[in-house]
Amino acid sequence: MSDKQNENEQHLRSTEWFGKTDKMGFIYRSWMKNQGHPMHMFDGRPVIGICNTWSELTPCNAHLRDIAEVVKRGVYEAGGFPVEFPITSLGETLMKPTAMLFRNLAAMDAEESIRANPMDGVVLLTGCDKTTPSTVMGAASVDLPTIVVPGGPMLNGKFRGQNIGSGTHVWKFSDDLRAGNMTPKDYLFAESCMSRSNGHCMTMGTASTMACMVESLGLTLPGAAAIPAVDARKKVLAHMSGIRIVEMVKEDLRISKVLTRKAFENAIKVNAAVGGSTNFIIHLLAIAGRVGVELELDDFDKLGSKIPLLVNLMPSGKYLMEDFFYAGGLPVVLAEMKEHLHQDAITVNGKTVKENVEDSDCNCYDSNVIYSISNPILKEAGIAVIKGNLSEDGAVIKPSAATPALMKHRGRAVVFETIEDYHARVDDPDLDIDETCVMVLKNVGPKGYPGMPEVGNMSLPKKLLSKGITDMVRISDGRMSGTAYGTVILHVSPESAIGGTLAFVQNGDMIELDVAGRRLHLDVSAEELEKRRKAWVAPEPLADRGYVQLYINHVQQASKGADLDFLVGKSGSSVTRDSH
Incomplete structure (x- = not known):
């Protein structure tokens, strides 16, 4: 063993493998050497x-x-x-x-x-x-x-002489295509222009x-x-x-x-x-x-x-x-x-x-991109946490990506029970919805989907897009792509799949959003909510084996980070016992 190895062995974990002089040390070093590593690579570095x-x-x-x-x-x-x-x-x-x-x-x-x-x-x-x-x-x-x-x-993406952004322009172009404002040919061409x-x-x-x-x-x-x-x-x-x-x-x-x-x-x-x-x-x-x-x-x-x-x-x-x-x-x-x-x-x-x-060189070289704190783009832009009877443990909204006029809103709920239900009905001409409504999507949370997908920024109904409507209040227990935008309430917790209040929202219920007041309220009496709760039947789990079942059984709610409960807490870097 070299002097260098002796100097480092007390604080290097790797010496428990490569610093051994017994049979195990032979095994650890010998098999690594089949990749051409010379002996001095094992000298305690x-x-x-x-x-x-x-x-x-x-x-x-x-x-x-x-x-x-x-x-x-x-x-x-x-x-x-x-x-x-x-x-x-x-x-x-x-x-x-x-x-x-x-x-x-x-x-x-x-x-x-x-x-x-x-x-x-x-x-x-x-x-x-x-x-x-x-x-x-x-x-x-x-x-x-x-x-x-x-x-x-x-x-940067480049399309027809303009910058286009990954994700963000996917949502924009998709809405333009559905509204008839973009041709299928241009839509396909934009794919190569975005990711280059x-x-x-x-x-x-x-x-x-x-x-x-x-x-x-x-x-x-x-x-x-x-x-x-x-x-x-x-x-x-x-x-x-x-x-x-x-x-x-x-x-x-x-x-x-x-x-x-x-x-x-x-x-x-x-x-x-x-x-x-x-x-x-x-x-x-x-x-x-x-x-x-x-x-x-x-x-x-x-x-x-x-x-x-x-x-x-x-x-x-x-x-x-x-x-x-x-x-x-x-x-x-x-x-x-x-x-x-x-x-x-x-x-x-x-x-x-x-x-x-x-x-560091902390000079700003383009004040159109990075603003000074004395002259910001928005004075208050951080993510807001909203609570109420519809999100007892919290929900979130990104104000900087939302429509200011919708930050305080009261509207009639149009409910989609699952993402499949949403896709099946959103473009139905007979869907009873207008721009004042609140779109509600259930069962897309950590357990309910499972996995909490980025579907919270639901595309608007085609009949509203054709009228020039570009944003509505949308609520779900799912997530939204960071590239997306809109007045979208996300991460509603507890989620609907475990009996959070979101599970009991029905078509026609009135929902009140007040971002400044940090309030998200379902205008339904406590007695009526309790009646709906007793009649509610939990959805069947969507997996019965493997990692997905493990995930469903142990995932925490969004308000806690959606980690698996048994992984929370530091465990340290103990050395695994020899097996030979």
């Missing part, structure tokens, strides 16, 4: 796991093989031993019934892969929506030094929100969130992250030291300033649950709802992530918000938020 969510079925992450190789260069340069490993990859665009159903499965995959193998630190390669929270959740449960390398957004490079959605959808989330939490090197996937500076970031993770192992800078209550509060405020996705809430709650940080749904309203909107990106604004990067990216936002943030929060580079802002 930090072993860095590169958790790769690459998959050709996850288009947003299809370039992460190349990024992994660049990370390895940095690890080697810093004297580490990089080992890449795959986990379940979650492609938002292809997975059925919804990628959210499998977020917790991927988190379990990441957690157990990290815990079971000889790793001293971890680099998480992320991109598409759920690949970021799932890997962070898994890594947080093991609590090793961890750094995130976001895959980066696509280049490697990377994830370039709007401030969930993927970009998650990239901003991990940077604001302190889990990435400064400036990581906005670099386009195909920009050479993305590779520079990956290389430098490889160097830094080796240093983090030597410093024992574990993920739990970064993911403090202060970090979560910073992330909530930054999410409001960038106009981030409502999905941010459900993922941040789940991550907090993994590290044992007390975080509640009401915190998002208390901390974020009064924060001004500074970033002018679709779906809340005009521009896209490529423009955001050229304007200066998230460091500019952090500098503008410094008085609102915990500047002493530590980040993965070992520096505080304040030190990073002082060290």
Whole structure:
């Protein structure tokens, strides 16, 4: 055993594998050597796991093989031993019934892969929506030094001389097609114009929100969130992250030291300033649950709802992530918000938020994209948490993406019992609905769907679109794509499938929404609600085997992050017992 190995063995987990001199040490080293690793790779240097969510079925992450190789260069340069490993990859665009159903499965995959193998630190390669929270959740449960390398957004979409945004223009073009304002030929042509490079959605959808989330939490090197996937500076970031993770192992800078209550509060405020996705809430709650940080749904309203909107990106604004990067990216936002943030929060580079802002180029290069805090786009833009007899544990709305005139509204409920019921009837000319009504969708929550799909931003009936109506109040226990927009009430909790009040809404009931008053009320007497409750029959579970059954039996409600109840709480990085 070398002197270097002796120096590191007390704080390196990997020595429990590669530092042994007995039969087990022989096995661990010998089988690894079939890949051509020389003996000095086992001399006690930090072993860095590169958790790769690459998959050709996850288009947003299809370039992460190349990024992994660049990370390895940095690890080697810093004297580490990089080992890449795959986990379940979650492609938002292809997975059925919804990628959210499998977020917790991927988190379990990441957690157990990290815990079971000889790793001293971890680099998480992320991109598409759920690949970021799932890997962070898994890594947080093991609590090793961890750094995130976001895959980066696509280049701006271009169609007929105009920028178009992924997701956001899907909803717009789809409504235009249904209303007869766009030809099928143009609709098909726009597909290639929207997605024209490697990377994830370039709007401030969930993927970009998650990239901003991990940077604001302190889990990435400064400036990581906005670099386009195909920009050479993305590779520079990956290389430098490889160097830094080796240093983090030597410093024992574990993920739990970064993911403090202060970090979560910073992330909530930054999410409001960038106009981030409502999905941010459900993922941040789940991550907090993994590290044992007390975080509640009401915190998002208390901390974020009064924060001004500074970033002018679709779906809340005009521009896209490529423009955001050229304007200066998230460091500019952090500098503008410094008085609102915990500047002493530590980040993965070992520096505080304040030190990073002082060290970075935080000049804004396009004030049309990033506004100053003294002259914001909106004075109050954070996600609002709404409660009432229709959402006793809370529901959420994104005011910056909603229609101001609908923020206080009373309308007649038009109820769809399931997503199939919605699809079957929404375009029926005889559907009794007008623009003053409130569209209600049931049984799309965590247990009811199962998986809580992004169907909350229901497309409006064709007969209303043809009249020029572009928005209505919509309510569900499901989610909405971060690229979507509209006056949409989401994450209603408790969900309808477990007997939340949403289950008892009937056609013709009057519903009152008052966002400023944080109120969502079903205008039905308590006696009538109790009568409906007693007559209600719970829907049959939609799975009777495997992971989906496990999910249905153990998933928490949206107000708690929709993690599996038995995964909440930090468990640490104990070494697995030898099996031979």
